[in-house]
Amino acid sequence: MTASTPLIVTFAIYLFLMVAIGFAAWRATRSFDDYILGGRSLGGFVTAMSAGASDMSGWLLMGLPGALYLGGVSEAWIALGLVVGAWFNWRFVAGPLRIYTERTRNALTLPDYFTHRFADRDRLLRVLSALVILVFFAVYCASGIVAGARLFESVFGVPYAQALWYGAAVTILYTFIGGFLAVSWTDTVQASLMIFALLLTPIVVVLSNGGIGPSLALVEQVDPTRLDWFKGGALGLVGIVSLLAWGLGYMGQPHILARFMAADSLATIPKARRIGMTWMVLCLFGAMAVGFFGIAYFAAHPEQGGMVRENPERVFIALSTLLFNPWVAGVLLSAILAAIMSTLSCQLLVCSSALTEDFYKGFVRPHAGQRELVWFGRAMVLLVALAAIWIARDPESRVLGLVAYAWAGFGAAFGPVVLFSLYWQRMTRNGALAGMVVGALTVILWKQTGSALYEMVPGFLAASVAIVVVSLLDRVPDDDVQATHQQVHAALQENGY
Template identity: 55%
Template sequence: METATLITFIVYLVAMLIIGLVSYKLTSNLSDYVLGGRSLGPGVTALSAGASDMSSWLLLGLPGLAYATGLDSIWMCVGLLIGAYLNWKFVASRLRSYTEVSNDSITVPDFFENRFKDRSRLLRVISALVILIFFTFYASSGLVGGALLFQETFGMTYNTALLIGAIVIISYTFLGGFLAVSWTDFFQGLLMFLALIVVPIIAIVDLGGWGETMDKVRQIDPSYLDAVDTMSGLGIISLMAWGLGYFGQPHIITRFMAIKSVEEVPKARFYGMTWMTISIVGAIVVGLVGIASFANDPLIVGDVDNSEKVFIFFADLLFNPWVSGILLAAILSAIMSTIDSQLLVSSSALAEDFYKALFRKNASDQELVWVGRIGVIVIALVSIILAYNGNPEKGGASVLDLVSYAWGGFGAAFGPVVIMSLYWKRMNRNGALAGMVTGAVTVVVWKQLTERGIIPFELYEIVPGFILAFVAIIIFSLIGREPKKVIKEEFNEAIEQDL
């Protein structure tokens, strides 16, 4: 274990905790804790949304996928870029205006209930349950990624590495809430961005240039550089379908709700898409260059788990311990920036959508903030248990597998409901409920049927989930009553503010 790398890590972690402490002083009520008082500027909104979106997938999962499959991975990236742009273009500003018009909604379940004037609380409770279930898996994936990082870097056991990473993340999310999460994500996003520019450039130079690098990849296997011939139609659809997930990710769309104003959204979209495009290209290049650098390395060849460590290997191989420490901190940034957002959204669901809505309607803001903080600890503990059982070295799921399941669950359960609630005035509560339940159940059932071989082909479960959720929304809305006058008036007001 290099002392310089350890010192760099410690300095980075202390800086994140300081941000948490400062944010603690600025957090006085539940709106501050959950949504930062709707005060984010476009830069912080964009980079915190991107960093919380990408997680360890960007520096571990995607480079590992590119290493294992070559340019086949580009289809996923194309789908993600299209989905992210459409999310910024059609959801961001209207969701910002609608959540404020609709009784100043501060969580996604809160918005669903207020949008459809659901006095039964079913929409709020079911959507909060979906958040808690899928975010527990999602946060678990990040903890697995963090454990792999500490394990590889410092020679720790998997379980020790898992606990250290979890303690740091829980600490600053517990203290500072949304402001801590957003500002740490902003700085983490910058660090991830720089790492994905520096590492592939230095690696390519080390191999003798781009042409020399690609020649080495072709010598190993020309199919690595073919993104078409080696892919089936369903395979391409499954990878591009990742883009559908954006419309339903609570930890991303809450950033849209928190931006200062609708007028700031175009700037945020530009910053966010620029960051995302360059970062994704850098991650793919890391994987491709890894093929040329590590193809004969026994640490990686034939080992699927180790393919997700390709960025870590480059950081160790090409840089001195001080720089390596910064680059490895970028991986930790990617992991932390997503888990903190997931823990915050989940704890918000516990405080606002269960505790206040069902048990303590007159609870004070301070009480709800502390319920949220306790929720962070409880949800994190469950995620730690899942991550403990998910040790990849003992046959557990990879980071990409865990992310894929949670991403598909949110995309199918919430995506169609969010889109239709913002753009279809005729949609009613029963349509929203039907869409949400249909999307979530389809993802779970389709995944199980595919794994058992009952469905004879592989198609990412978000595709049938997304389609069936849309169908359910339309059918149940049309056969039910038209929305009340007050709902239609609110819809029109939200549109006017969005124009």
Template identity: 65%
Template structure:
């Protein structure tokens, strides 16, 4: 343990810095809008890196390198699908959603936006969308808890349960204190740490291996098909990996970043910054897993932990190859990835419970201060649930993320797209599409998983078709709904 003291010190300094930022954000939080959307005043740089960091969770530094280490470059189709989906989300959704949510009575949450967009006076859509958010975010938050626990467990030789609580408390503290501003400011720092870690680690791994011939021989010996993009993959398998990109259109923790931008004019620059950051990070994650195959083939005496759990490949390379002080900084990148996504997810759950349940049904006239403190209480409640779901030490990060990602993508993706592009869409269509998308994902995951088709594909397609059919056979929206849509679309077109 003594050899890891520098790493421990680095970790502690990092956590203290995040909490300090939370305290700074606390001083800048005056009302509930500040707590959950930062008062809609994020610039393009913070918007871009915050959206990226909240998207790329511990999965980026654990799940993806682990998948590449186990199967080779054939798993890279996930990264390709994500890049395409993220770009489309920035290009098609970001600016429009920023305008539409403001026109729709300054909606602060997705359920709030849906309710206002379709004049849902009975609040059925608000309730259903809030329930979907809570179900799938509970699973998603659990994946973050697992990733954080794995990091502390591996680094400091503590039990899984102890590691789970420590990593969770590190994140909960600054979300509880500072809300959205704390999450966004820390995301910017965390995104910087992540790209530093993901670019540095594969470079050092390559340098440690020697010449290219030696690397090629080690790869061929360990995984004969590691360099093939199509090894052991059917058309269905490739399509399922690419389909991860569909999930972007429905991820509340990413969409809320678009809603918080200071202006729609910030979006194009944010898109360029965000996509550059994302491509570099995904490339680094793929490279770490890929060259990790060669490294542990050359050093089998060091491969025990990675053989047992491939998702630790990035951590093990860092611990082995770097000076403990540098290792602490690089591994803080993993903690940054975990904390950035988990913090945003906790905040979205908190805002949903506060805005869409507490304020909508229990205390309609609650003061801003009361809502902020209820929001903080909700952060604690959701955290406890996520810790409970993550308590199984055999949980896999990638599996948990895949399920939640599909759930959001299918339930909200078609709804978001059509609500921004098709004014004829109706309340009944929105409700039916959301329910069908979520139900199909759950059924497919538990009944038809043997088909090998990623559940987001049938869920997304069924939801999209359902919304169109039900909207066409039900009464057209009121003139008020159509006028607000036209106003938002006119403002967006003018601002381009």
């Protein structure tokens, strides 16, 4: 398709606004702490919206609607698992992690937290966790770049190879300039745009089909199993467990955990949880409705479904351009770009933080000044972005597939380690190392088997067993490590946790 003037104008205004926010954040960034964690200054609303936007990447408006369009309501098990997992993460991880990172030498990154939580003088945890971040985030960043390329390819009709660069350019720019504050402030704007698009679009799609009843009838004509949560029994227990298991991944996602660490206080967390969960439920419902009722729309208008037949992940793009005034369509398509940019930006920043804080400052320049660290961090944003663009160069890449692999990698490698580290005083440094290695390797190896069971499940279970067994075989943690753990939980109890 060829982009109309309204589409070009609305995209340009949106992109200009994001860059302007990046420059505003640049003026508020005075140290490396500001650049990678915003000086722990985020209030409840920004914490919630930033966590949500950084979580729900381009897959929310492309991968998830595409999955519902192809598979019907049975794909909604993913959303159910995500809602339960996100609530658990907000309720049982956010508060303790916020306190613990402050009590462990003001840890700024997840590897930094692991190092000080277990008094790892050899810094093996720092190196290993930073490597896990770089490996799986390279894949995760690539998913965002693929989604952006698909958007620019579909809307502006440019070749995929060029669209890769167009989709990533502005995100790289404002992340490079403004760091964590730019990412968090833009996330808030982007989250607002996403929920607007995901509430409006399914309503218009249903109305264009003549209502919910006629829509369901059309879906049943196409394929009755798309109305069945169990696909007529074909989904099976393994399939349901695999879809629900997406929720396990939340406890290990560095870009989401960083938002908890950046909250201005423990008291902010409950308010942020309420806002964040409401936003998430509404967005997931809207995204699923777009894909599901899109089945009915294109069944009634098969002549308009060429773009979707070619790639089901374009169903939101197609419906937006077909059903809305070009000016409104421009705003709705900007929501896809918002979802992509919000996640990609925080992923680039987490990778940059790992390279800067955990490698450069940790091993190369321990006494580097704040200005030097900020500029090195900016250089690493560019380096990671180039690596992700290289991974995303295959035009056959699918957004949901890339996200699923990276999500499982982080969930299995970091999720059990984070959870046990917050609640089990007896956990040791070697237990954490074992959990991280076993979780990551299980995901990588299980993926090669081609099993129908999502690699998150065996990875998370294997990592948990490794942590418990190795910790119990290891010597008891030092007194000061146990004392810090007790102080953290005393503080939590004082605040009603």
